[in-house]
Amino acid sequence: MTKNTGGTTTEAEARQGHCHWHRGPSGTAVLVQIIEQCSGPGAGLYACAPCREQRGLVPLADQ
Template identity: 60%
Template sequence: MTASAPALHTWCDWHAGPSETAVLIDVIEQGSGPGITRFACAPCREQRGLTPYADRR
């Protein structure tokens, strides 16, 4: 699965609910321990102008 492919029943961090259209938006790396990933569904991406992580360059 690629970072921009929709994940079934992934949690949307913006509306705090499950989504079938959520994709990876942000990866927050931490110096110690695992990093944090944030996902957003299609409506939240559109409303907030969020760019999928895989589309950034």
């Protein structure tokens, strides 16, 4: 089982649906932003449909 350490979402959580904006589970979460780091793996940020609409976030696939 993968654990969440350091505030980023693990792959398992992303598949289950986790929104970084309201910090909770979601069935509509999609990737909206990728954070690149100089050393180590980057991180993906996911947002659910209501959070995307409220904040004007665009899914990465549509950018």
